Amino acid sequence: xxxxxxxxxxxxxxxxxxxxxxxxxxxxxxxxxxxxxxxxxxxxxxxxxxxxxxxxxxxxxxxxxxxxxxxxxxxxxxxxxxxxxxxxxxxxxxxxxxxxxxxxxxxxxxxxxxxxxxxxxxxxxxxxxxxxxxxxxxxxxxxxxxxxxxxxxxxxxxxxxxxxxxxxxxxxxxxxxxxxxxxxxxxxxxxxxxxxxxxxxxxxxxxxxxxxxxxxxxxxxxxxxxxxxxxxxxxxxxxxxxxxxxxxxxxxxxxxxxxxxxxxxxxxxxxxxxxxxxxxxxxxxxxxxxxxxxxxxxx
Numbered sequence: 416x417x418x419x420x421x422x423x424x425x426x427x428x429x430x431x432x433x434x435x436x437x438x439x440x441x442x443x444x445x446x447x448x449x450x451x452x453x454x455x456x457x458x459x460x461x462x463x464x465x466x467x468x469x470x471x472x473x474x475x476x477x478x479x480x481x482x483x484x485x486x487x488x489x490x491x492x493x494x495x496x497x498x499x500x501x502x503x504x505x506x507x508x509x510x511x512x513x514x515x516x517x518x519x520x521x522x523x524x525x526x527x528x529x530x531x532x533x534x535x536x537x538x539x540x541x542x543x544x545x546x547x548x549x550x551x552x553x554x555x556x557x558x559x560x561x562x563x564x565x566x567x568x569x570x571x572x573x574x575x576x577x578x579x580x581x582x583x584x585x586x587x588x589x590x591x592x593x594x595x596x597x598x599x600x601x602x603x604x605x606x607x608x609x610x611x612x613x614x615x616x617x618x619x620x621x622x623x624x625x626x627x628x629x630x631x632x633x634x635x636x637x638x639x640x641x642x643x644x645x646x647x648x649x650x651x652x653x654x655x656x657x658x659x660x661x662x663x664x665x666x667x668x669x670x671x672x673x674x675x676x677x678x679x680x681x682x683x684x685x686x687x688x689x690x691x692x693x694x695x696x697x698x699x700x701x702x703x704x705x706x707x708x709x710x711x712x713x714x
Contacts, residue, residue: 524635542564
């Protein structure tokens with residue numbers, strides 16, 4: 416395997432891992448608050464759509480990112496109202512929101528862009544890279560010149576690790592998920608804590624959708640998230656919601672994505688290449704379940 420191929424796989428892995436990492440970190444917050452968020456697929460998709468629309472209309476990626484975040488927050492608030500306050504089943508509401516967003520984005524795209532199932536334009540402003548050319552091959556290809564959101568996502572992982580385990584808000588968040596009655600006894604409303612976690616999840620899933628549509632592919636197409644919200648959910652369950660572990664697992668899923676892209680250029684059935692990341696997600700979840708079951712049995 417030559418150096419050029421290794422470099423391409425590495426850079427592709429980082430690019431593909433970034434939206435999964437951002438969504439996983441957002442979902443980890445609701446996970447600690449006692450909500451397994453299955454609506455992340457819809458949150459990413461609505462953000463990807465509005466990020467492209469506003470980036471195209473304004474010619475500014477920042478406006479696109481903000482619009483995507485706001486749309487994701489609104490849908491996340493809707494999800495939280497049903498789950499936290501109306502006590503609806505989070506899985507049922509999550510899948511309903513995913514279907515709603517899928518239909519809504521398709522409907523809006525066909526109205527705004529003349530009946531197309533995909534929209535691509537050179538006027539879509541992409542997310543900027545950290546453009547620094549040092550002349551050093553390793554620095555230029557393995558450390559620098561990635562999306563700004565890639566560096567931000569890594570920073571957020573460490574910040575959230577501190578917030579969740581070292582601050583009073585993080586303590587309330589974890590108690591909310593583990594012992595909600597104790598939180599109520601202390602005079603803190605469980606619904607309010609879950610609402611806050613949902614807003615933060617909306618922000619991070621909004622960034623994930625923007626990264627996907629304004630950097631990874633620079634377009635919007637029907638169902639473009641392609642199950643990444645569920646891959647993010649798998650990363651959360653495997654890691655137990657720990658941000659630093661999520662960072663590692665997301666990079667692993669990014670590698671699987673990069674390999675699937677590489678395999679599509681080889682003499683291998685494209686269907687097999689496309690399903691590789693999701694098959695590996697199922698395999699990793701299965702191994703994690705078996706390991707946990709064995710540990711509990713030995714205890």
